[in-house]
Amino acid sequence: MRDISMILKSVRNSLFLFTAISVLAVSTVSAQDAKEGRTLFKAKCSSCHALDAKLIGPALTGVSDRHPEAFLLKWIPNSQGLVASGDPAAVKLYNENGKIAMTSFPELDEGKVKSILAYIKEGEPKPVAAAGGAAPVQDDTVSGLSIAGIIGIILVAIVILVILARAGKLLERLILQKQGIETEDDMPLSVGVRKMFRNKKFVLFFVLCIAIALGSWGWMGMWNTGVHTGYQPVQPIKFSHELHAGINQIDCQYCHNGAFKSKNATIPSLNVCMNCHKAVQARDKYDGQISPEIQKIYNALGYDPETQKYDPNQQKPMEWVRVHNLPDFAYFNHSQHVVVAADAIRKAKGLQPNEPVCYACHGPVNTMEEIYQYSPLTMKWCINCHKETDISGQKDNAFYTKVIEAHEKIKKGEKITPALLGGLECGKCHY
């Protein structure tokens, strides 16, 4: 039965795949244009236009039906020129859209405009994977569940081994019996265990093992009290660093612009989000609706995407949950680390040249769907880095030149670390 259903399933999948490929094959001719058009659209048009929604400019789906192509070929590269020349259709269109002047694009030749129009006609290509049914999402994070699974497997393996051993013994005895060799009566397991526990050496060994196990568990537990590595609270918006920092390659500083200036890296204010999300609404993924997560930004700002107006009375704060919590009595300054000590930290943590220095402590943020605490943020962790990082390269910074020179006089050849310059003193972080 099972086999049959499996076969059916794969047949269905291949059928879908086949259909999809055939559809694609049919549309290949225009697809090439549409693909170029899509790139151009995203680059030139998308800050003011969307396909299915009115942004600053009108929604563009069906624009080829509303206007003759010849008109559009003139309008798109130089709409203001057309309006100025008194073209009645152009003036009408200009007036209809609140007299907002559309940017001129002299660089768009006829071919490019046609590509854009082709893309608008085609619409956003449907992702192929969607046709293939629900693709399993790879979860490669080590979750608590998987650890439990491993432990379970080990336990099962032990049980199996025990059973196998007993079976083996039984077989052995049967063989021996067959050969006529009498064996001792098989004693029940409980008697064996009891006998075992009468052995003082064994008991001592057993108790020692348990003591060591419990002790080390307790010890580790205590060390990790208050350490929240991996802390990943639920945030009010399902913001994906993977998408923004990873796929879209947005620089960390674009949003966390305090990191290079201040002690706080700062969580971006929502007007920073709006720089992009006024236009980027991910409607293509939500059947033409604004993404519910992006909608949350609008709600917080009291922003109405239809009228594009902010209503200050509707505004309410966005309450993010803090992931990286340093105690109040520990002073940490981002700019000291990412500006002053950037090179030393990169070297110490072995970061690639294309990776931002932030990864040294915050981990591979570009792969984090939701942000979590990567480093333990314990004092030991801070101190280790201060002890080990070689900062002799800081000599180029005129602030350090004199200080490092002075130290080198007495500590010839030794590694210059923050610790050597007083970076381990209590008052450097606690005041």
Place this chain on the structure above:
Amino acid sequence: MESNKKYWKGLEEYKNTPDFVENSKNEFAEPLPIEDVLNEAGLSTVTPRRDFLKALGFGLGAVTLAACQTAPIHKSIPYLIKPEEVTPGIPNYYTSSYNGQSILVKTREGRPIKIEVNPNAGAFNRGTDARTQASVLDLYDVSKLRSPVLKNEETTWAKVDAFVKQALTSAQSSGKKIAIVSSTINSPSTKAVIADFIVKYPAAKLVQYDAVSYTGIIQANKNSFGKAVLPKYNFDKADFILSFGADFLGTWINGESFISQYTSNRNYKSLENKKMSRHIQFESGMSVTGTNADTRVPIKLSEEGPALIALYNAITGQSLAGGTLGSNAMADKVIKLAAKELTQSKGKGLVVCGSNDVSTQILVNAINVAIGSYGSTIDLDNPCNLFGGNDAEFAELIAEMNRGEVGAVLFLNSNPVYDSIDTKKFTDALAKVPSKISFSDRSDETASLCDAIAIDHNYLESWGDASAYEGTISIVQPTINPVFNSRQAEESLLTWADAPEKSYYKYVRSAWEAKVLPSLSLTWEDVLEKGIVNLPAKTAVAYNFSLALDSVTTTILNNSKALNKDIQVQLYESIGIRDGKHGNNAFMQELPDPVTKVTWDNYVALSHKTAESLKVSEFDVVNVKGSNGYSIDLPVLIQPGQAQGTASIAVGYGRTKAGKAGNSVGQNAYPLASFVNGTLQYAGTVTITATGGHHELAQTQTHHSIEGRNIIREASFKDYLKNPAAGTGNSEEKKKEYAENDLWPDYVKLGNNWVMAIDLNACTGCGACVVACNVENNVPVVGRDEVRRRREMHWIRIDRYYSYDDNGKEVTKERQIDHLENFDNVSVVYQPMLCQHCDHAPCETVCPVLATVHSSDGLNHMAYNRCVGTRYCANNCPYKVRRFNWFNYWNDSRFDNYLNNEFTQLVLNPDVTTRSRGVMEKCSMCIQRIQAGKLKAKIEKRPLKDGDITMACQQACPANAIIFGDSNDPKSEVSIALKSERIYYVLEEINVKPGIGYMTKIRNIDTTIQAAEA
């Protein structure tokens, strides 16, 4: 030559009372009741096994449960729309003005947290005074009203506007007067707004009065020179200063600026040039100015007039009647010597007098004309605008109100129900006014009797301008959005006057752009950046003085005669509370008075002998009854230096509707003043009788004993000129001896070595540093009861030491006892005392948990989160500068008058941890500022410069007495200062190698005066 004076902090120490001896043994006033516990049910009883197991089980369970707790959720809430100029974590600075002084306001994330000096403010505004530092707390005062009030109910602005407009129109139409009662307005724009208001309501008039009035000087100048102004005094140009009861280094006119001027002729730079001014003070109460004088002569208030006449006679050679001081032989001698010096130093002398009597001030003018002060030390052409109230106009207003001629009265920054001399008379008169409107920010004594309270912004929320002196105008700009539903008073006036421009911001800006900016070719943005503009100063005109002085002396002598009975009382402003307007400021209430070191109270200061004759002793509550019948009960304070037969009482206390901190602190002394000859008189007569009550004042002075150690070093200017190291007690042998007996190896500090030099000759004891430190470092206010228990938390304190000059004679028990008879002629030294950051710090070696350790840049660090509160360090600190947190001052209902609410907590500096109960704290040498300064240099990739980092105390000091810097930089100001021969280290003999060097106190005593004193 080492000083052989005996110094003492208070009479208890001088007399060595048994209580004092007992108390001085302990670092902490109240030891933990360990012995009681042990005796009653402690270790002597047997703990049953079951109890032990129960406790053990509970402990284990509790710890387990506590450890199970998951991390608390911390919310992180960003701006919705972040202002462009704000970066969280980085302070912004805005120029503004307080009391006419141009300042910088430090804001963090949009909230003002500290007042700093505006570097553009001019040479003699190099610091701020204590109340300016504390003013930031007023913004976050929970006792303020949250919305405007109409008929005792919170309401909307529309309703208030409708009510007030109706009231003003009906007053106008009924032919009655409209009075705007205000303390002196020095803002040109505010004056313009009121002028506009008067155009709309011609029945309106502005009546300015000051709770502590300077009408006497203004009227005297009008009579003498035809200019009704308060002159600009230039203490920097004076080589010889003679003051009769004018507390010019404290509360008189513009103390902060006067300190800068005064110390410029007395600080270490001036002394290096072998130059020092001389200052003689005649006064009855011990003022901060008197304590700084080279020679201080206690005189009775009744002797002030005759003394001035005697001085005039001695200078001019005339013989006005009454110039005899009779019984006060010393005063007589000093007057003659001063006259001689003043005549010699023509144009370089200055005589000032604190009296508010017109005749007295006319005589002072005559003296100043005779010694050529005008045009040099006194400037009448660029007068001071800080005080311009007219006592007679205000008295006339009360009469008009009483006659029912006033239809509406508006109180702008004034509170006459509290601070006028006759509360009942004023309240009765006020009841006859149909409409009463106040601009107060709280329902104070006057506002609570008003129909409407149009709550005004705090100055940190306001636009405006200020002009402390003619020719300088500074800007007031908001540093925070209005916290409550308040509206700026000027905007209210514009609204009620139906002015075409109701936005006060636009009003101020257009006024500046029309009147001030074109002549200076500056833009509005330039002004906002600089904060202050100076118009060209007017050149001096010659002033002729041609008044006949006979009638003047008659009045003076009559006043003097009237004072000469019972106990002569002098009403004065205390450094902290001043006129009482900001009585709800907890920082100011807890700032110890520089001289008496009393916090949170006012009192009757009496001399030792007067108290004996009245049969009262210290802290006895006495009844003080004025000649007008007003009486208050106040505790007695025995004040060395107080003239016999006189008493001094501070005004500004006894507020009843100030707020949580200021209510019922002390008693109101304003009604003891009197209205004589058209001005308010703060000298009067009272009878004092014991009530049998007892009230212990919360003093900080006697909390630590100096055990007779020689920690103050001083020399006379004459000796200094001979040997700059005079009085320091430094010698090569001693240095060698100390070096040989050192317990610890030296540690080479390679990077920076942060040290400080303090010039005892510049320090006037004003207390600005104390408040600046409180604000910068989140130092908690503890309140009266805790100060009594010696638990004040100030990281920097100013120790005040009394001494006698024994003319080089050995201090003996007999001589000490001799002096017990007469405490009049004591001299005073102030010594700012803070953590000395000893290189071999004794506190560090006794800490069992290494919570206090030394850094490689010479600082003594204190890790609060490591401290377990053994308090060993405080016991072992020879300087007694460590403070223990007995409570969670931020979160304890016992400290409701301070930070125990979320709103006031907004004043906290986010770069400094608030300490919790059970940990020790002390001066950190503003380590947050050091770290910030270093980081700035690192980011800019440049070496640290001298002056990049300033301490909060140093920055606030108007006298530049505190110099901070890196001693590893040989060119830094502090390195140069520490090379001065006047430098000595406190308790150098115990070899802890303190990081703070003190410069000897120098007194410019005239040897002949010295002889006269002896």
